Structures are given as C-alpha cells and as structure tokens.
Amino acid sequence: MLLKDKLIDSLEQAKGEREIHSFLKEEPFLVWHTFMRSGGHSSYVIPEFSFAGKYRADFAVMQSFSGGWNIAFVELEPVDEKPFNQDGSPSPRLRSAIKQIDDWKNFVSDEKASLCSHLAGAARNNDTLYPERNLAREPSCVKMPLRDPKTYLCCEYFIVMGRRSHLEDERLTYAKSRYYANHDIRIFTYDHFIEVAEKLNKSNEKYKSRTIEKQDQDFLVEFDKNPEQFSISSSLDAYNYPRDLNIYGTCYKIQSNSKESGFVVEILGTPYEIYEDRLKFDINRIEPDGLALPVANNLTSLRAAIELAEIFERLIKFHVNAEQSLDLINECLQRLIKNPPYRVVDKIDE
Numbered sequence: 001m002l003l004k005d006k007l008i009d010s011l012e013q014a015k016g017e018r019e020i021h022s023f024l025k026e027e028p029f030l031v032w033h034t035f036m037r038s039g040g041h042s043s044y045v046i047p048e049f050s051f052a053g054k055y056r057a058d059f060a061v062m063q064s065f066s067g068g069w070n071i072a073f074v075e076l077e078p079v080d081e082k083p084f085n086q087d088g089s090p091s092p093r094l095r096s097a098i099k100q101i102d103d104w105k106n107f108v109s110d111e112k113a114s115l116c117s118h119l120a121g122a123a124r125n126n127d128t129l130y131p132e133r134n135l136a137r138e139p140s141c142v143k144m145p146l147r148d149p150k151t152y153l154c155c156e157y158f159i160v161m162g163r164r165s166h167l168e169d170e171r172l173t174y175a176k177s178r179y180y181a182n183h184d185i186r187i188f189t190y191d192h193f194i195e196v197a198e199k200l201n202k203s204n205e206k207y208k209s210r211t212i213e214k215q216d217q218d219f220l221v222e223f224d225k226n227p228e229q230f231s232i233s234s235s236l237d238a239y240n241y242p243r244d245l246n247i248y249g250t251c252y253k254i255q256s257n258s259k260e261s262g263f264v265v266e267i268l269g270t271p272y273e274i275y276e277d278r279l280k281f282d283i284n285r286i287e288p289d290g291l292a293l294p295v296a297n298n299l300t301s302l303r304a305a306i307e308l309a310e311i312f313e314r315l316i317k318f319h320v321n322a323e324q325s326l327d328l329i330n331e332c333l334q335r336l337i338k339n340p341p342y343r344v345v346d347k348i349d350e
Contacts, residue, residue, distance in 0.1 A: 003030060003204045004197040011163075011190055017076040020190065021047075021058055024076075028129040029207045034188075034196045035061045035072035035158060042139060045129040046122045049073070051107045052114050055100065062123065064141040068152030071119070073104055077161035079190050094161060094187075101157045101185055113149040120147035125227060132216035135223055136230035136278040157185045164191040219278065230279055245306065252306055265306055268317060272309045274302065281305040285312065 007030070010023040024031050028045035036043070041064040049060035059074040075097050077083070083094045090098065108115055120139055123146065127134040139146040197204075212220075223230060245252050255264045262275035273284040273292060281299040284292035295312050299305045319325040
C-alpha cells in the first residue's frame with residue numbers, strides 16, 4: 001500500500017491524536033519532509049522530545065546547515081477537532097496548544113545551553129530517521145557540536161490539528177494565517193501530511209529499502225540491547241574543553257581541535273589528534289610538517305588512546321636516540337609475547 005493510502009486510512013480511523021502519532025513515529029521520512037526543506041547536511045527526527053523534563057514536543061525535527069541548525073518543534077492535536085470556532089477565535093484545545101508552545105519559546109530563549117544539550121542527547125540516542133548513521137554520534141555543524149551553547153538555532157513551531165474541511169470558511173483560513181503572523185506559530189491540518197505523502201510515495205519506498213551496511217546493522221542490534229553502553233558519562237565527556245585527565249600520575253590537558261572535530265592532547269611536546277566514534281577512539285600523530293600520521297584505530301577508551309600515544313611517542317624518542325633501537329624494541333616485544341607479566345591461571349579443582 002502506498003504511503004498516502006496508509007496515511008488516509010490512519011486518519012480516518014484516528015480519534016484524538018495518539019493513534020496518528022503512533023503512525024507518524026513509524027514514518028519519520030514523511031515527518032521530516034513535512035516540516036523541513038530539502039538541502040542541508042545532517043537530518044534527524046526525534047519523537048517525544050523533552051525540554052529538560054519540563055515540557056514535551058510530539059516531534060523535534062532537525063537539519064544542520066553551514067551556519068547552524070533548523071529545528072521544528074511539533075505539537076499534534078486531535079484529528080477530529082476543529083482548531084477554530086465559527087467566529088474565528090481559537091478553540092479551547094488550540095488555545096491550550098498555543099499556551100504550551102509559548103512555554104517552549106520561553107525555554108528556548110531562557111535556557112539555550114540546556115536546550116542544546118538535550119537536543120544533542122536526543123539526537124544521539126533517539127533519532128528515528130537515520131539511526132544507522134546518527135545514533136551514538138555527536139551531532140555537529142561545521143565542526144561545532146550541537147551541544148555547544150554558541151551553536152546557532154533557527155527554531156520554528158507547528159501545531160497540527162483537524163482537517164481541511166474544518167477551515168472551509170474564509171474567516172477561519174484568515175484566522176489560521178493571522179496566528180502565524182502574530183504568534184510565529186504555523187497551524188497545519190492533517191491534510192498537509194497527505195499532500196506531502198503523495199509527493200513522497202516513490203522516494204519513501206527508496207528510503208525504506210535503503211542499504212544498511214553490515215557493521216551498522218550489528219551496531220543497531222547492540223544499541224537496541226543496551227543503549228547505555230554507548231553513552232558518554234559526564235566524567236568522560238570529550239566535548240567539554242579544556243580539561244585534564246590524570247593517567248598513572250601524569251596529567252594530560254585535553255584541548256578542542258580548532259580546525260576539525262575531535263580533540264588534541266600534547267605528549268612529550270608532540271600533538272596527537274584523537275577522534276571518538278561510537279565510543280571507539282582513533283589516534284593520529286601530527287608530524288612537524290603538519291601532516292597526520294595514523295597511529296591506531298578502534299581503541300575502547302580515551303585513556304587507552306592517550307596511553308598508546310604516550311608509548312608510541314616514547315618509542316619514537318628512543319629510536320632517534322639509540323642505535324639499533326628498532327631491533328631492541330622488537331626483542332622486548334617478543335619477550336612480552338612469550339612471557340606476559342600477568343598470566344591468567346585456571347583454578348585447579350581439588
């Protein structure tokens with residue numbers, strides 16, 4: 001069945017807004033195209049977005065662009081209720097929705113740092129549009145993390161309520177446009193979804209049948225089992241700069257990378273770039289000519305990445321200052337392989 005036909009069936013059966021909300025949660029491609037314009041970079045659809053536990057939007061729809069983020073906050077109201085009274089005044093249900101969006105606006109204005117943090121966390125943990133691409137990854141725009149309070153946000157607000165037949169009177173159509181002009185709130189009927197769905201029928205099929213790489217499929221299985229294993233705790237938040245990390249008595253200062261995402265740590269006078277992706281860390285050594293030399297990939301922690309970078313840098317210093325150093329290092333490594341300092345001994349049953 002085509003997307004448009006499925007949507008019409010769902011709307012005809014819906015009472016209130018919960019049924020249609022459940023349908024739309026399963027159709028993030030439709031939700032995104034209803035509230036966003038084509039173009040941009042990264043895209044997200046987040047159901048039931050929480051404003052720090054104070055308020056809740058049915059959807060937060062996001063799109064990054066070169067200068068910041070477009071954010072659409074969406075409130076769904078009943079399919080079968082008229083948004084306006086016959087005299088053009090808002091119905092009680094619409095007035096309540098407008099009051100709720102006014103609260104959202106105040107939160108956006110007064111608590112931007114908290115908003116950025118919660119948007120980034122929700123994008124990292126709850127995106128339904130491209131989960132194989134977006135989950136467990138920090139959303140960024142032009143190398144600036146979304147959770148950075150300096151990130152530019154262009155926020156729009158939408159209420160979806162009733163059917164187009166509820167606005168046949170010209171006065172009601174005028175009232176709808178007036179609320180956008182006076183309150184900066186767009187009011188759609190659910191028929192707007194139908195118009196978008198009709199245009200998306202073929203592209204939605206392509207979206208649903210898109211190829212997901214095996215490693216991403218495996219990741220989604222693991223994420224579904226235990227999302228917490230991919231979370232970054234506050235004590236290891238790689239996106240707060242500068243900060244210090246003490247490893248075996250040595251204090252390493254972690255700085256943001258001014259040119260790219262990731263961060264930089266200096267070891268014995270040499271800068272190392274470290275990048276995190278789904279809690280796997282990659283290291284590059286920055287050579288004197290500015291080129292990056294890959295050192296290691298897929299390390300399991302930031303501490304492990306810094307420890308390995310320290311060993312690598314010391315080996316380089318040793319090689320420069322000692323004759324036959326590579327042979328000596330190889331000999332030491334072979335001894336360690338044959339005689340590890342810590343052996344696991346199985347307990348013998350008595």
